[in-house]
Amino acid sequence: MSERERTPVTVLGLGRMGTAIAAAFVAAGHPTTVWNRTAARADALVAQGAVRARTVAEAMAAGPLVVAPLLDARSVQEAVGPAASALRGRTLVNLANCTPAQARELAAWAAGHGAAYLDGAMMALPSTVATEEGFFLYSGSRRAFDTYLPELEVMAPAHYFGTDPGAAEVHDLAVLGTGYAALTGFLHSAALLARAGTPPETLAPLAARWLTGMAAFLPELAREAGAGAYAGGVSTVDLNRAAVHALVALSEENGVPPDVHGPLKALLDRRAAEGFGEDSFSSVFELLRPRDAREP
Ligand SMILES: NC(=O)c1ccc[n+]([C@@H]2O[C@H](COP(=O)([O-])OP(=O)(O)OC[C@H]3O[C@@H](n4cnc5c(N)ncnc54)[C@H](OP(=O)(O)O)[C@@H]3O)[C@@H](O)[C@H]2O)c1
Structure with missing residues (x-):
């Protein structure tokens, strides 16, 4: 497709993410119009071929697709x-970090002004925009997602989570939550090893290697939790309970608050007390899932 045939794209907001996104559209040959509150931040992009709009209205007049990697909903x-x-008549793709409720409010507001709305959550860094490493989550208008998928994928591989505008933000938080638990575990372990004189830098490559193995374990956890079938797993509640008890005991002996693993210890204790010690570790899901999801 020649540059002339490519969809014109407007980028509102040229912070760290917005600059990387606008540069990706320019590099992919899209006529790219940019606007930023602090106009000088567009200078380098203009040198690369973007068009600077003086106002938001002028920027949005330039094409049907408006991508907004601004700071927040406000x-x-x-x-x-x-x-x-x-x-x-425009499609507004809000890429600012929002709560699910804010995303729904923005969608209603955009609809009130005759615009289609897609909410996007960027699972990426500025350096991983337009690479296979980053990925963006979307929800809102299905038609807008289908229509502009090629343009969305200029920024990152795109995943759609349904018409509820808040769904992308919910999934974003779910993915972040998974990562936060691992990262907080790392900081806890770094504090524990510091007592033995081992610096965090020594732990990092070991932990990264272990987490790679853990990531490969996720599909099995998902399969078991999805089916509610926990028999025959290789990693049982009892086995992990012993390890977590040892970790909490070591933390307490060394004066490291066991705040990170205390809640997991309580969950495993409860599963064991209820007679499910031989079940797979994934059966902890039974204590966390919505109670009406699989009731008879
Ligand atoms: N940076 C990351 O690694 C990363 C990764 C994933 C997601 N995110 C999310 O992506 C979004 C953008 O992040 P960022 O790192 O690019 O932020 P940033 O570098 O701080 O840029 C913020 C952008 O928002 C604009 N802005 C802020 N308040 C504004 C207002 N009241 N009116 C108009 N423009 C306003 C700024 O304009 P000025 O230039 O005029 O200040 C700037 O263009 C955030 O929601 C962030 O949580 C960031």
């Missing part, structure tokens, strides 16, 4: 609000 309202009439 900045989207503040930037786009005064030019809301220019939203009519």
Whole structure:
């Protein structure tokens, strides 16, 4: 496709993510119009071939697809609000970090101004935009997602989670939650090893190697939790309970607060007390899942 045939794209917000995103559209040959509150941040992009818009309304007039990697929901309202009439007929892709409720509010607000709305959560860093390493989660207008999938995938591989505009943010938090638990575990272990004079730098490669193995274990956990079938797993509640008890005891002996693993210890103790010690570790899900999801 020649540059002339490529969809014109507007990028509102040229912070760290916005600059990387606009550069990706320029590099992919899209006519790219950019706007930023602090206009000078567009200089390098203009040198690369982007067009600088003086106002948000002018930027949104440039094409049907408006991508907004602004700071937060408030900045989207503040930037786009005064030019809301220019939203009519456009698709607004909000990439600012929002709560699910804020995403739903923005979707309703955009619909009120005649725009289709997609909410996006960026699982990426500025350096992993337009690489296979980053990925973006979307929800909101299915038609907008299908129509603009090629453009969305200029930024990152795109995953769609349904018409509820808040769904991308819910899934974003779920993925972040998985990572936070691992990263906090790392910091706990670094504190524990510091007592033995071992620096965090020594732990990092060992932990990274272990986490790679743990990641490969996720599909099995998912299969067991999804089916509610926990028999015959290789890693049982009892086995992990012993390890977590040892970890908490070692932490306490060394004066490291067992705050990270205490809740897991309590869950494993409960499963064992209820007679499920031989079940797979994944059966902890039974204590966390919504109670009405699989009741008879
Ligand atoms: N950086 C990351 O690694 C990363 C990764 C994933 C997701 N995110 C998310 O991506 C979003 C953007 O992050 P970022 O790192 O690119 O942020 P950033 O570098 O701080 O840039 C923020 C952008 O928002 C603009 N802005 C802030 N308040 C505004 C307002 N009231 N009106 C108009 N424009 C306003 C800024 O304009 P000025 O230039 O005029 O200040 C700038 O263009 C955030 O929601 C962040 O959580 C970031």
